[in-house]
Structure formats: C-alpha cells, structure tokens
Amino acid sequence: MRAQDLGKDVIVIERARVGGAGVHAGALSSKTMWHLSNDFALAQRSDRGYCAKAGFEISYRRVIESVRAAVSEREGYFDKQLDRLAASRSGGGSVSLVRGTAKFISPHEVEVRRTDGSLELVSASHFVVATGSKPRIPDGLPVDGDLVVTSDHIESFPSFPESMVIVGAGVIGCEYATVFANFASTKIRIIDRQPRILPFEDEDVAEEVASNFESMGILIHRSSKLQEMRVVDGKVEYVISDPEGKTQTIRVERALVSVGRVPNTRTLGLENAGVQLDKNDSIVATHTQSSVSHIYAAGDVTMDIALANVAELEGRYAVEKMFGLDPRPIRYEALSAIMFLKPEVASVGLNELQAKERKIPYRVGVVDNRLVARNVAMRNTSGFVKLLAAKDSGKILGLRVVGPQASSTIQGIAFLIEMGATLDDIDRCVHPHPAIPEGVQECARMLLGRSVFKVEVFGPEGLLRCGEG
Ligand SMILES: Cc1cc2nc3c(=O)[nH]c(=O)nc-3n(C[C@H](O)[C@H](O)[C@H](O)COP(=O)(O)OP(=O)(O)OC[C@H]3O[C@@H](n4cnc5c(N)ncnc54)[C@H](O)[C@@H]3O)c2cc1C
Numbered sequence: 001m002r003a004q005d006l007g008k009d010v011i012v013i014e015r016a017r018v019g020g021a022g023v024h025a026g027a028l029s030s031k032t033m034w035h036l037s038n039d040f041a042l043a044q045r046s047d048r049g050y051c052a053k054a055g056f057e058i059s060y061r062r063v064i065e066s067v068r069a070a071v072s073e074r075e076g077y078f079d080k081q082l083d084r085l086a087a088s089r090s091g092g093g094s095v096s097l098v099r100g101t102a103k104f105i106s107p108h109e110v111e112v113r114r115t116d117g118s119l120e121l122v123s124a125s126h127f128v129v130a131t132g133s134k135p136r137i138p139d140g141l142p143v144d145g146d147l148v149v150t151s152d153h154i155e156s157f158p159s160f161p162e163s164m165v166i167v168g169a170g171v172i173g174c175e176y177a178t179v180f181a182n183f184a185s186t187k188i189r190i191i192d193r194q195p196r197i198l199p200f201e202d203e204d205v206a207e208e209v210a211s212n213f214e215s216m217g218i219l220i221h222r223s224s225k226l227q228e229m230r231v232v233d234g235k236v237e238y239v240i241s242d243p244e245g246k247t248q249t250i251r252v253e254r255a256l257v258s259v260g261r262v263p264n265t266r267t268l269g270l271e272n273a274g275v276q277l278d279k280n281d282s283i284v285a286t287h288t289q290s291s292v293s294h295i296y297a298a299g300d301v302t303m304d305i306a307l308a309n310v311a312e313l314e315g316r317y318a319v320e321k322m323f324g325l326d327p328r329p330i331r332y333e334a335l336s337a338i339m340f341l342k343p344e345v346a347s348v349g350l351n352e353l354q355a356k357e358r359k360i361p362y363r364v365g366v367v368d369n370r371l372v373a374r375n376v377a378m379r380n381t382s383g384f385v386k387l388l389a390a391k392d393s394g395k396i397l398g399l400r401v402v403g404p405q406a407s408s409t410i411q412g413i414a415f416l417i418e419m420g421a422t423l424d425d426i427d428r429c430v431h432p433h434p435a436i437p438e439g440v441q442e443c444a445r446m447l448l449g450r451s452v453f454k455v456e457v458f459g460p461e462g463l464l465r466c467g468e469g
C-alpha cells in the first residue's frame, strides 16, 4: 500500500491467505481468543457482588466460530481493498493480487505456481520478500496437527482438551497457556528448558506472570529437558528430566509445540537471485536491503524480531528506501510489544537484562499496582510498572507494565523515548485521574525524589523499589 501511495505498480503474490500470521493462526486470531477467554474468566468470578447462578456453558467450537468471525471481518477489508485497487487506478499506482507460490528464477523474475498447477511469470524492478515464518519443530516431536499441534493447528481442536502440555514457555506458549487456563476447561502444563518462563524478560516480570499462572492452576516444568514425546493409545505421553537427571513420564490429551519460529525462505529460490542467507536461513539484510540491492526483506523473514508492528514498519521503510525517499532509520531500541498473558505485559524500549547486556548504566523504579488508584478501583491490582532511565541524564530508556491496560499505558512512553525525553518530562505532564499511566508518573517522580508514596515506607513491603545497574 505504501508503494501504491508512491504511484508505483505493485503485484502482491500470496500462496495462502491475505494477512498472513498477522491475522490467521497468529496475532489477530490468538488475541481474539485471549479477549474471549478473559471475558469468560471475569464473568466466572464470584467476588465482585455478582455471579452467574446457572453456571456457564462453554464450547470450543463456538469460541472458534467467534475467532473465525473476527478473522474473516479483517480479511474482508483487505480483500475489498485489493479488489477495488485492482479495478481502478485512481491517482496512485495499480495493485494486483496474484494467488500462488512464488519462487525466484533470476534476480528480476519470480515464477508463481497457482493452486491449479499453472505457472505465471512475474518480473519487477524491485522486490520485497515478506514471506514470514513458520513454527520450528525440533526433531523427534511427533507433530501431527491433531494430538500434537503448533499454533497453526490449535483452532482445529474438536473440543477443549481435558489436559494439554505446552512445550516452550516463550510468548506463544505463555499466551495459549493463559487462554486455556482462562477458559478453565483444560489442565495446562508448560515445559521450558530455561529455569523460568519468558527467559528474555526481566526476572520480576517473568515471576509475576509465573505466580499468576500457578494460581490459575498451570503447572510449570522449569529447567526441564523434554526427553521424548510419543502418541500412545490416542494420548500424548512425554518424558521430561530435571537438571538432576530425574525423569517423569506424563500422559495428556494434547500437546502444543511453541519453541520458536523459522523463516520461510527454503523454497523461495533465493539462490537463483543471489540473495544471501545466514546459518538459520534468515535473509541477511542491512536496513531491510538484502545482499542484492533491488531485493528487500521485511518482517519475520529476517527473523531478528518477529512482531507484526516491526514487519509493517520494515515493509514501509523498505518501499520508501527503494523509491529514494531516504526514510529515517528504524529505531529498534524504541519498539513496543504486548504479551497477552494474565496479567497483560507490555514493553517499550530496554529492560534491565538488555541494559546490562549493552552496559548502559541505568536507574530503575518499580511501583506496585496496589498503589495506583485506577487499579484499586478496577479491583485488579496484580502487577506493577517498571521504568528505566539513563543514570546520568535521566533519559527514558524503557518501560514494562504488568497489569490491566498495559498495552495502552506504554504508548505515551514510546513517544517520549522516540523524542529523547527524560524523567522530568513525565513528571511535568498532566495525567488524567484515575488512570493507569499515573503509575508510570509516580515511578518517574520516585526516581526524581518527588513521589506521593515514599520508598522508605513502602519499599520494605515490596510495593516500591528504586535501584540502579
Ligand atoms: C500465534 C501467534 C501470535 C502472534 N501474536 C502477535 C501479537 O500479538 N503481536 C505481534 O506484533 N505479533 C504477533 N505475532 C507475530 C506476527 O504475527 C508476525 O511477526 C507477523 O505476522 C510477521 O509478518 P510477515 O509479513 O513477516 O509474515 P506473515 O504475516 O507470516 O506473512 C507472510 C505471508 O507470506 C506468504 N508466503 C510465504 N511463502 C510464500 C511464497 N513462497 N509465495 C507466496 N506467498 C508466500 C504466507 O502465506 C503469508 O501469508 C504472532 C504470531 C503467532 C504465530
């Protein structure tokens, strides 16, 4: 669409469904499940002065029907736009959709194999490779799309399984653990080879999520090695060993494998175009430009950061660069992301792990949501706000929000990081009341020695923390 803005003629080649994993079996579908599951869990609570007397009926198929409705609503808008733009050339360039699987046969030519087997040759001056990624399946795991699945198949369960093991406690594993635990029909176990879930996040964030998981009845096998998984009599049997080598054999109804993703590059014929891949099959790209100057790569196919917002940003950047607009380089350090867990976890910029890794001296403040008026009013005070600022200048480096409305709360700070703002800027800004971002303001003020609640009073209770690294 950005190339169309610039008056270029564009051909989009898609082998499956327009929207990719941003919509199907991915971001939108899983977030729809998350919202539905949250509403269900909330409605089940009986500590708020109301409860459903007759209980709730719940059906996996019906839930998935709602998910499909969301997905097709979104897909419908994409299809409508592509149809209209293909039919008219109103001001911008033309956009046409070719359905089929693309493969480079030379640096300027792509062969498209349609579903009926026919071939179409597409040639262009410039290319953006945005073929995304697929679940990584380690050797020996019997993924059959039925009993042992990846996120690609999870919507095809006939009903809620009674029990499910999740292999990999990263984002996908933890999000689906949350969804199924919220629906309260499935006993969830989750295995990770690391000592804690979400190993790329700060320990306090991961532990807050882990303790909520445990209170939701999710069993976490930490530092566990999956020795074997097999299908026996229509059930999934797996063997895990702990760091001392003690093994356990457990039987569950289904298994979800979520141990990372790999780029879709293998069958793209990139060797015919001379495009260089790294040892993980990702396209080697410098500011989205591959080793062949007219071929760009955006999104999961470079496998640096696998997020829909990054994919879009890179796509826009690539197109602007290829048509000479000289766009501002993408600032990967100010990226924001949300993990749809219980509670929601949203992040922008650096966490403590990353600041330490990059040897950036920082100050950190943590304010527990129990001290934030809006959380109190919501009767939902689990989680905290954690703000990092540069030690000398007070420049804002990053924010983690663990708790309700986390995703909306980080956005203001994303802008401030982008602008190079400091703790003083957060202090000065008038916040609405009561609002979740007040926790962020209180955190900045605490680091500046101007907060309402004092660390000497609430520090020992674990409600406030100031530190540095
Ligand atoms: C379960 C799940 C949940 C997620 N949740 C979030 C989230 O909440 N927030 C977030 O930011 N990110 C999320 N992500 C990640 C996000 O979906 C991806 O980072 C994003 O979709 C990547 O976009 P992309 O354009 O690079 O690839 P994709 O969206 O995967 O699109 C690639 C497209 O290329 C097509 N294709 C592949 N090979 C060929 C070929 N040879 N010829 C023609 N077409 C081809 C595919 O069919 C696909 O449609 C999630 C991912 C998953 C799996």
Ligand SMILES: NC(=O)c1ccc[n+]([C@@H]2O[C@H](COP(=O)([O-])OP(=O)(O)OC[C@H]3O[C@@H](n4cnc5c(N)ncnc54)[C@H](O)[C@@H]3O)[C@@H](O)[C@H]2O)c1
Pocket: 138, 167, 168, 169, 170, 171, 172, 173, 175, 191, 192, 193, 194, 197, 198, 199, 224, 226, 258, 259, 260, 261, 305, 306, 307, 337, 338, 339, 340
């Ligand atoms: N809300 C979001 O933004 C969102 C949601 C879903 C997915 N995504 C994107 O999709 C990508 C892929 O997600 P993912 O969860 O598959 O990958 P991930 O990299 O987030 O997590 C993989 C996990 O699997 C563990 N692991 C790897 N091999 C293992 C093994 N053999 N046994 C046990 N554990 C093992 C790792 O320690 C890690 O915790 C993410 O990097 C993320 O960027 C984003």
